Amino acid sequence: MLAAASAQMASAPFQTPSRVGRAASGLAPLLESIRQRLDVDFATLRLLDDDRLVLAGSAGAPPPALENEARFSSRALIAPLVVPDTALDARFSDHRTIRFYAGIPLVTAEGATIGLLSLFDHSPRPLKLAARLAVLAANAMRPVDEPPSQQRLIATLRGQLADQARLIHEQADALDHSRLIFERAAATARIGVWECDLATEELTWTDGVYDMFELPRGSSVDRATTLQCYAPASLALLQKLRAQAVAQGIGFTLDAEITTHKGNRRWMRLTTSVETANGVATRLFGMKQDITEEKILADRTRYLAEFDVMTGLANRSRFQSRLADPAQAIGALLLVDLDGFKSINDTFGHALGDECLKETALRLEAVGIEAELVARIGGDEFAVLLGPQTDCATAEALAGKIVEILGRPVTRGDQILQLGASVGIARATPEVSPDQLFKQADTALYAAKAAGRKTFRLFSPA
Structure with missing residues (x-):
């Protein structure tokens, strides 16, 4: 019966009753009184008549497009339905003219559904307000100077509204509990x-x-x-x-x-x-x-993965990725190896050795400001990648500056430390792979060391 009534509502939400209408003809003033006391825009009462829900009474000005009322009422016929804000409910979010709905089915002591009280408003309302509305509506339905049949109907409605109010209170308490859990979880997860x-x-x-x-x-x-x-x-x-x-x-x-x-x-x-x-x-x-x-954690993790913690330069992993990246062309590669670093470590200890590495990094960044990448690729080994427009003269000029600037003394406290640098240069060409380019620069570096250190060499097949 309820399914049939629900389907009927979807097709004809505002049928005018005959027998029910005559029995409940005095409900319109009562509904208007309820509507005003509850401060809602519109109220309707529907009763079952021959397995059909028909409009027994209404009060207030119907919102525009209320012909879609069945979308609310057909759901509320099965169980109490409260929609505090239709804009936040996916089932009714496109129904912008009605923002609040409370539908309260009227059920006899034997469990038979006899009707439906619906409350509408243009503004959203808290869920617990719906329970208060139901209680006030029940209290408002007092038999006054009405025929006995009307008094029995109103008494039944009052009792059912009170029962539904208790159910709505329980729903509200459950929702408040769920909302509290959500708010705590949301606060924890920020x-x-x-x-x-x-x-x-x-x-x-x-x-x-x-x-x-x-x-x-x-x-x-x-x-x-x-x-x-x-x-x-x-x-x-x-x-x-x-x-x-x-x-x-x-x-x-x-x-x-x-x-x-x-x-x-x-x-x-x-x-x-x-x-x-x-x-x-x-x-x-x-x-x-x-x-x-x-x-912050992701940036820190990426930094540790791509940069040398001591010097702040790119590390070997980032250098190799950049060297092998086909989307970013390279003009030349310079490999730099410190001369005399081991003796400083052995003589003065690793603390001063680390200071020399930090100073080397600062000087390389200063002299190689136009470089694509400056990296520390080993203990005292560094690499400088130059852009695709770099010619031999530019690469050799930079290598000469590196030899000169790294040959200057490093002063730490009362210690004056003397270092030097050897540089190997390899020019990039389309025929040379990244691995081959590195090997060529390494070969040129050993040639510079063989020539007496503190100098540079350009790779040549000869």
């Missing part, structure tokens, strides 16, 4: 939920988003001010992805850098979904998660 109405650009944030931007919880926020917090690169990418999402109705995820209202730099992961109506985007919503610690 997650906040947000939404933006595209018609008004109005923002709605949960506490987690306010905390992320270091703003007072519940304070007024607007999109223009919020966008000022984004770093320029993140803002440009956000605007691009947002425009695509609105145009195509497809969400996106973005890791963005922001500066909070207290001046702290943070990273957040922005997840965006799109709500559409008739193919047109109407609302954006999603989550924002603080990933600052994750970003």
